[in-house]
Amino acid sequence: MKDWNYENEQWTKLPTYLKHLPLFTRHIDMFSVFMRFLWSIFLKNIAFKFYIRLQVKGTPFKEIYRTQPKLIIISNHASHLDAVSIAASIPRRYWLNLYIAAAKDYFFTNALFTFFSKHCLGAIPIDRKDRRGEAINLILKLLTELPRMWLIIFPEGTRSKDGKIQEFKRGVSIFSERTQTPLLFTYLEGNMELWPKGQPIPLPGKLILHVGPVHPPGPIKQVYDAYRQWVLTINPNAFPDKPLEGETKDDSEQV
Numbered sequence: 001m002k003d004w005n006y007e008n009e010q011w012t013k014l015p016t017y018l019k020h021l022p023l024f025t026r027h028i029d030m031f032s033v034f035m036r037f038l039w040s041i042f043l044k045n046i047a048f049k050f051y052i053r054l055q056v057k058g059t060p061f062k063e064i065y066r067t068q069p070k071l072i073i074i075s076n077h078a079s080h081l082d083a084v085s086i087a088a089s090i091p092r093r094y095w096l097n098l099y100i101a102a103a104k105d106y107f108f109t110n111a112l113f114t115f116f117s118k119h120c121l122g123a124i125p126i127d128r129k130d131r132r133g134e135a136i137n138l139i140l141k142l143l144t145e146l147p148r149m150w151l152i153i154f155p156e157g158t159r160s161k162d163g164k165i166q167e168f169k170r171g172v173s174i175f176s177e178r179t180q181t182p183l184l185f186t187y188l189e190g191n192m193e194l195w196p197k198g199q200p201i202p203l204p205g206k207l208i209l210h211v212g213p214v215h216p217p218g219p220i221k222q223v224y225d226a227y228r229q230w231v232l233t234i235n236p237n238a239f240p241d242k243p244l245e246g247e248t249k250d251d252s253e254q255v
Contacts, residue, residue, distance in 0.1 A: 035119035036095055043088040051204050052081075052194065056089045058211030064184065065094055068214060069148040072176055074227070075186040076238070077154035078163045079195035081202050082188055083121065086152050089209050094150065101126050101139065101153040128157070136174060143179040151175070155223075163192035164240045165231065168224045176217040183223060185212035187231050187238070210234050 048054040064071070075082060083100045090098060102123035108114045117123035124142070126135045143149060153175070155168035176183055187210040195202040212230050215223065231238045 032119045039120040040092045040095055043084060048088045053206045054088060055208045061090050068182060070181050071150045071184050072181050073150060073152045073184045073186055074155050074172060075188055076165045077156050078160045078192040081191050081195040083152055085188060085207055085209060086186060097148040098122060098150045099124050103128055139175055140178055143175060143181050165238050168220050170220050173220040173223055180217055183215045185215060185227050185230055187234055
């Protein structure tokens, strides 16, 4: 892990939205630990118990954690409920090693969102317009240097407008292959209905998280095809009727 000089510009000019991440923090941020503990209580004991009924099917996370200290958790993406739903399914004691790749242009747009994203979600800001690869390099560094890390990421890159799973962006394979980090397949069922685009707050109801196999690092087409095959055993209507443009492309053709 890199030794940071906290007295020079390397630290003082580091954006505040990055200072909560473990490669950069000067000390263990007990405030963030406390906030994440409170947030986990709210999610697990209130929000996903009385308002939204969350059911988890598949391999228990505690069994996966024993053999996979580093993991990229991928899922379909249809609402802002998705990341917190997955987090709420993971045992609280693993949360200090849990991070979420989050859109900087949404989760870090103002002081309130930034505070919440940093201290409650453990969010890593992803600038979707970044052409210099700073976000990619940051995640690669975290996955390489941290002894334990679970990263939640949505390979589609943005929320689906109709709930159908869209083609995957190449980033998830870059992270996985370059750091040799396995991928955990998950699938959320009911997320689109509970919090569709345009709805100000999530609706009450039932949400199911399916936890699937751990997949080895591989090219994006291979990952997409394997994920598609697994999801279709759960929901035959999860994908568009027409083949996606990116399904036949390999990593050398897709940005």
